[in-house]
Amino acid sequence: MASLSIYRVLLAAQLRAQTSYRGSFAIDLAANALIPIIDLAAVVVLFQVTPSLGGFSPAEVLVIFGLSATSFALADLVVGNIERIRLYVRQGTLDAALVRPLSVLGQMLSLDFTIRRAARLAVAVTILAVAVWRADVSFSPARVALLLAAPLTGALFFAAVFVATATVAFWWIDSGEVANSFTYGGRDFTSYPITVYGDAFRRVFAYALGFAFVGYYPALALLRRADPIGLPTWVGWSSPVVAVSAACLAAVVWRFGIRHYRSTGS
Numbered sequence: 001m002a003s004l005s006i007y008r009v010l011l012a013a014q015l016r017a018q019t020s021y022r023g024s025f026a027i028d029l030a031a032n033a034l035i036p037i038i039d040l041a042a043v044v045v046l047f048q049v050t051p052s053l054g055g056f057s058p059a060e061v062l063v064i065f066g067l068s069a070t071s072f073a074l075a076d077l078v079v080g081n082i083e084r085i086r087l088y089v090r091q092g093t094l095d096a097a098l099v100r101p102l103s104v105l106g107q108m109l110s111l112d113f114t115i116r117r118a119a120r121l122a123v124a125v126t127i128l129a130v131a132v133w134r135a136d137v138s139f140s141p142a143r144v145a146l147l148l149a150a151p152l153t154g155a156l157f158f159a160a161v162f163v164a165t166a167t168v169a170f171w172w173i174d175s176g177e178v179a180n181s182f183t184y185g186g187r188d189f190t191s192y193p194i195t196v197y198g199d200a201f202r203r204v205f206a207y208a209l210g211f212a213f214v215g216y217y218p219a220l221a222l223l224r225r226a227d228p229i230g231l232p233t234w235v236g237w238s239s240p241v242v243a244v245s246a247a248c249l250a251a252v253v254w255r256f257g258i259r260h261y262r263s264t265g266s
Contacts, residue, residue, distance in 0.1 A: 132222070153243040214239070
């Protein structure tokens with residue numbers, strides 16, 4: 001409980017600092033709100049030249065996009081700032097976090113918490129709500145639970161990707177672009193049906209790395225669609241298992257990185 005109180009103080013200080021200049025904060029919110037809208041515009045443009053994408057209608061693709069955008073926006077809000085850890089390693093300031101009686105990961109997330117990213121989440125949730133309405137999803141108690149749980153499990157999966165790829169900075173400080181290829185690249189990958197990708201690419205990113213379980217398979221379950229690739233229908237309900245597995249793997253990688261961290265001596 002004492003640790004939670006400290007984190008609340010740290011987060012409150014961040015919020016006060018970021019909102020102290022209201023005009024600048026409003027501009028930051030507006031700029032962040034535009035990001036998912038621009039991504040959505042790219043999807044809309046594709047449907048100007050084709051009636052379907054990978055065998056899916058515009059409404060169905062928007063459900064996939066909405067799940068992906070909401071999952072990523074939530075993960076980015078909560079843990080996205082972990083990508084700054086390479087700066088702490090380079091400057092040697094990570095040492096201060098190691099000697100405090102708090103979780104190193106918790107400190108990294110609370111010290112650089114960025115509230116303006118909440119605007120992305122608000123827009124992404126709106127897109128998902130409109131997409132589900134346009135797709136005329138037939139709801140049952142199970143599908144309502146899936147609609148509520150899918151963005152959370154997707155966010156947990158993306159959070160695991162953020163943490164695992166950021167940990168590479170313990171050995172390779174200039175690893176930011178490599179990490180971005182999995183985080184932001186994963187966001188782009190999950191925004192579309194995996195049927196649009198080649199077989200080899202799909203096997204690596206959709207199945208081996210698990211990105212198909214963020215938006216594509218939960219969307220199939222919501223839409224009551226059979227998988228064009230041929231996997232059984234129960235796969236659409238397996239996202240929590242994939243997300244928890246990814247989180248456990250990321251925790252192992254993070255612990256290994258922390259234990260093998262070598263200070264810069266500064």
